[in-house]
Amino acid sequence: xxxxxxLNGDARPFEHAELNRRVASGFNNTWASKKKVTGTRRPPxxxxxxxxxxxxxxxxxxxxxxxxxxxxxxxSAVYEVADTxxxxxxxxxxxxxxxxxxxxxxxxxxxxxxxxSTLAPADEIGVEPVRxxxxxxxxxxxxxxxxxxxxxxMPVVVAAIKAMCQPEYALHGSTASTGGSAxxxxxxxxxxxxxxMNATHNALANASRANATIGRSxxxxxxNVLGGVPGxxxxxxxxxxxxxxxxxxxxxxxxxxxxxxxxxxxxxxxSAVTVLQVxxxxxxxxxxxxxxxxxLDTYAAAIRGNMLTYSIWEGNYAFVIPRQxxxxxxxxxxxxxxxxxxxxxxxRVKRGEWRSVGKxxxxxxxxxxxxxxxxxxxxxxxxxxxxxxxxxxxxxxPPWYGKKSLAVTVPIAA
Amino acid sequence: xxxxxxxxRQSAQGEALRMAPPxxxxxxxxxxxxxxxxxxxxxxxxxxxxILRREHGVRECIRRRKPDASRPVPQxxxxxxSGADAVLSGIGD
Numbered sequence: 001x002x003x004x005x006x007l008n009g010d011a012r013p014f015e016h017a018e019l020n021r022r023v024a025s026g027f028n029n030t031w032a033s034k035k036k037v038t039g040t041r042r043p044p045x046x047x048x049x050x051x052x053x054x055x056x057x058x059x060x061x062x063x064x065x066x067x068x069x070x071x072x073x074x075x076s077a078v079y080e081v082a083d084t085x086x087x088x089x090x091x092x093x094x095x096x097x098x099x100x101x102x103x104x105x106x107x108x109x110x111x112x113x114x115x116x117s118t119l120a121p122a123d124e125i126g127v128e129p130v131r132x133x134x135x136x137x138x139x140x141x142x143x144x145x146x147x148x149x150x151x152x153x154m155p156v157v158v159a160a161i162k163a164m165c166q167p168e169y170a171l172h173g174s175t176a177s178t179g180g181s182a183x184x185x186x187x188x189x190x191x192x193x194x195x196x197m198n199a200t201h202n203a204l205a206n207a208s209r210a211n212a213t214i215g216r217s218x219x220x221x222x223x224n225v226l227g228g229v230p231g232x233x234x235x236x237x238x239x240x241x242x243x244x245x246x247x248x249x250x251x252x253x254x255x256x257x258x259x260x261x262x263x264x265x266x267x268x269x270x271s272a273v274t275v276l277q278v279x280x281x282x283x284x285x286x287x288x289x290x291x292x293x294x295x296l297d298t299y300a301a302a303i304r305g306n307m308l309t310y311s312i313w314e315g316n317y318a319f320v321i322p323r324q325x326x327x328x329x330x331x332x333x334x335x336x337x338x339x340x341x342x343x344x345x346x347x348r349v350k351r352g353e354w355r356s357v358g359k360x361x362x363x364x365x366x367x368x369x370x371x372x373x374x375x376x377x378x379x380x381x382x383x384x385x386x387x388x389x390x391x392x393x394x395x396x397x398p399p400w401y402g403k404k405s406l407a408v409t410v411p412i413a414a
Numbered sequence: 415x416x417x418x419x420x421x422x423r424q425s426a427q428g429e430a431l432r433m434a435p436p437x438x439x440x441x442x443x444x445x446x447x448x449x450x451x452x453x454x455x456x457x458x459x460x461x462x463x464x465i466l467r468r469e470h471g472v473r474e475c476i477r478r479r480k481p482d483a484s485r486p487v488p489q490x491x492x493x494x495x496s497g498a499d500a501v502l503s504g505i506g507d
Contacts, residue, residue: 076420087419096422104419130486132426142422173484178507224422235506404484 126165180236189271313402
């Protein structure tokens with residue numbers, strides 16, 4: 001027996017097993033109309049709201065916002081718990097987390113996150129049509145609070161989810177697939193610096209609260225809003241560690257190249273996210289040459305390995321290129337476009353090579369002389385500058401499944 | 415002091431999906447078969463069709479193959495099998 005209570009339904013203490021049944025009818029939707037996100041609209045109740053960042057203590061005790069005029073009422077069912085530990089246990093027990101502890105999404109904290117992104121609870125960030133899920137700002141804010149974000153991260157989280165809701169991203173298929181992949185989120189523009197994102201040491205892993213919690217917000221949204229629970233909608237055989245969180249900032253300040261977002265059509269100086277559904281990153285190393293083509297031959301070898309051992313199909317690949325390699329390219333005058341064009345030519349395999357990796361039975365089903373390229377065109381390669389200042393370690397990020405899911409870039413609303 | 419926390423889940427829009435009632439008999443029935451475009455489905459459905467016809471008296475099988483395993487069945491394809499008495503839909507690998 002838990003000691004928490006559901007407040008907008010029967011207030012009797014309840015067993016854990018009762019929770020699912022009650023929540024379905026526990027809505028008190030006072031912001032019923034679904035409105036498209038404009039990025040500028042604020043609910044009338046929140047026009048005088050507080051925009052400054054909350055501290056963790058404020059988020060936990062809710063003391064500041066409790067007295068804020070116009071805290072919105074939410075569509076979500078409300079539960080009353082004794083403290084943060086009990087809140088965590090409630091969410092863990094119900095499978096509402098990724099297994100790591102959560103920050104309790106109190107009404108006050110969620111209101112603050114919505115205010116920071118100028119969104120009303122019912123604003124629709126996107127729709128996943130297969131599961132018929134309208135992804136509202138309220139649910140995104142709940143996920144962001146739970147993940148440990150600060151309110152000012154919200155515009156990045158919202159933009160990432162908007163990107164994933166574009167049809168070419170194939171959100172349902174990529175979330176449900178046995179070929180366990182994860183959204184790889186690349187952030188460009190001034191907001192990276194404003195919220196303290198990491199683009200250097202340990203770029204693809206733990207180094208910054210913003211990187212860690214923005215990526216985790218997306219995962220918690222997938223679990224709770226889409227139902228992407230392992231063994232339920234999420235049918236991944238293995239998955240990979242990036243499914244906890246996988247978010248990087250591009251090192252624009254220390255790069256000779258155009259930012260990824262600018263290459264993909266976003267005006268310079270505008271913050272943006274690019275999201276690509278990827279398999280686990282494969283790290284490569286080449287510290288023994290100053291010849292750009294030799295460096296890229298190492299990356300291409302990793303792609304060919306992926307094409308033979310995982311998926312031969314063409315699609316969006318991403319490279320994460322560290323400073324040590326960038327300096328070699330810069331010295332030789334190589335742009336990102338030069339890199340893309342070279343990789344387009346060399347990253348390819350012959351179907352018959354499948355025989356060398358144990359795929360004999362399928363190799364002969366079609367023309368074994370057929371050449372498969374990794375990329376449909378040079379533009380399929382996303383080149384991201386990130387990583388610590390020393391070390392010739394880069395990474396290739398293979399697509400989930402060929403061109404079934406494509407990279408999407410979305411500007412971040414101010 | 416207590417905390418009031420929000421449910422992170424989202425329900426599906428619209429009415430809940432329901433299973434169609436079972437047929438009293440397959441004898442003389444028309445069965446739609448939607449191949450989910452996975453590599454083994456066509457062969458599996460060959461066997462299933464044979465069993466349906468030989469052992470259960472199914473009159474006709476309307477077989478269609480999805481263009482993409484990772485996306486929903488296109489609406490025109492759904493319409494093509496909508497007149498069947500029952501539909502088998504491939505899912506997963």
